[in-house]
Amino acid sequence: MKNKIYDVIVVGGGLAGLTCALHLSKQGIDVLLIEKDTFPHHKVCGEYVSNEVLPYLNSLGIDPLAEGAVPISKLKISNYNHKEIESTLPLGGFGMSRYYFDNLLFKKVNETCDVVFKTVEAIEFISEKFTVTAQDKTEYKTKYVVSAHGKRSNIDKKLNRDFIEKKSTWLAVKKHYNYDFPANTVALHTFKGGYCGLSKTETGAVNACYLTTYSAFKKYNHIEDFQKNNMSENPFLNKFFSEAAPLFDSPLTIGQISFQPKKPVEHHIFMIGDSAGLIHPLCGNGMAMAIHSAKLFSELFLKQYETKNINRTILEKEYEKQWNNKFSKRIKTGRYIQRLLMNETTASVGFSLLNKFPSMLNLIIKKTHGNPI
Template sequence: MNIYDVIIIGGGLAGLTSAIDLSINGFEVLLIEKDEYPKHKVCGEYVSNEVLPYLKRLGVDISKTKADQIQRLVLSNRKGNSVRVELPLGGFGMSRYALDNLMYEKAKSSGVEFKFETVTDVAFEDHHFCIKTHSAEFYAELAIGSFGKRSTLDKKLDRDFIHNKTPWIGIKAHYQNDDFPDGEVQLHNFEGGYSGLSKTETGAVNFCYLAHYDSFKQERSVEDFNKNIVAQNPKLNSFLNNADLLFDKHLAISQVSFQNKNAVENHMLMAGDSAGLIHPLCGNGMAMAIHSAKLLSDEIKNYKNHRSRYQLEKNYTQIWKQTFRKRLIFGSLFQNILLQPKLTNIGMLAVSKSPYLLKKMIQQTHGKPIL
């Protein structure tokens, strides 16, 4: 029979991180992911340096890659008025295409087994999970859900947030722009949304934005929206006019939800975006996914000793809230400010006079290095 210690559903950053950590600590791990690597995803592709020590301990050494070393943030309002500040910890720019594949190769070499299929059903009975795909059934004492922002499995688990429609759309593509500086992440406001720009390991610039559907639906296509709405910000207009699209088309994801989620659903342990999603403007979603996987892996390793599912679920829920709740609150606050022009202008004036204030705001959505 296909029996494992832990089955992970979803092979994004959280799923891959948990798989590596648990496997190198003696667990038999199966990771089920619907798409093979490498692949592009809608993502800001900026990662806070807080995760570097932990990743290196897992055998994923970012310093040996060509990731862009990011030290500065540029923030602009709709009129293109901007402020620049040094990031407290810094970060790195790396595509999900490269980072996920790097971690996938590490997971394979660590003994993680992969199945590239779609999970069709999850059942918990007699203290074990039965997880079904179109071709087989797999069994494990523990299951991790790391299937992203929104999934059909969320519906099967009848999660509260899945019943509410959300107005957010995410768009992403890579561009070639020779004028874009190294070592910089930019965040630019436009009507109904905001965009992030940063270089990846190939030198291409990741152009990713979140837009409100009411603003987006005014145009017939992503290209029209970029030209008529996004480009109203002079900074973004300059970027788009001097950049060449490297993808065949923009990637998109709809119904992006920032509502509260439970860290445990029907005994399944949630990690990454499946446990909670910070607003993308905070630039820390990827680091949070990795960190949440670390917290969960630590609790599972403790569970191996005391064997109390109740204690495992209670501990993980508590530590997840303690670690991320404040970040999510500040992320929501910052997004509300950025989407209101008057508040944005007041904020821009304040941080331009005191860049230290912007640094303190950044620190509220970032953590300390994970040692």
């Protein structure tokens, strides 16, 4: 493995990296996937996946519904002024824990390409070749690097990416619970300074995952205090936190979540998934976008690979152009909706309007989602 020159090294084995490694290796590309954590593992995520990626996943031999994913067709949203609106989701989706979903993809990837579990420390591009160095100083060589390292990683620091120096105001918390909750529904309940998603997973557990600002959170002593005295002002969350039985000893948390714009290609590295851009989680579409961006890169790469003469400049420009066409607007719309929802006045006006014209909700959802791929 050491002296080999891979066609492609994929850094990061989340949904984007795993999908890309699977797609390329299934077509005969020599791929190495480098992931820092072994599988399976839990991740902070709402765990609602839009159906837009189902046909593509099926084409790769992945069938989440056959694996027990919960079909979801309804959305309920509420704010702390006690209003709840229900709508049918235009495309719908499914609920599956990241513990199961990522591992499902990993098992397939492990059959078709090389995988190592190490933290990548450096990616250097010299004379049309990359050297990818792991924390144990092992060097891996390749012609192309796809980095799928997620929202925030040591790699962003190493590459000196613009967003990494800017302060981020968001943190997120997730836990699974036993709770009587409709399986066909994903709920989004807002509270002062954030919002919380609830939906069922393949185990029957309800995943509760929330995003909040540091300024809202810091007024409270700890997570339980925040849930009881801030989030529970929303009666739906109050009922949930009073009745639900936690299934994890302690919650999973992440901080410094940045929604700043990023670039899909940097230092000749193709960024896919959250490393290229993160949509606000209230859209419930980050995983679908991560998977879609893997498809986008893989198809462009394979098209050029067939010609036996890959033009790096053209590939980079085309990927950048198509990534922006597919995802930039959605990310901007997500940012806009988040701002409206987090402001007490605009949220109140918005909820009143949606109560009168619930069909508007579908129009908003469509703005942040794509067509099935």
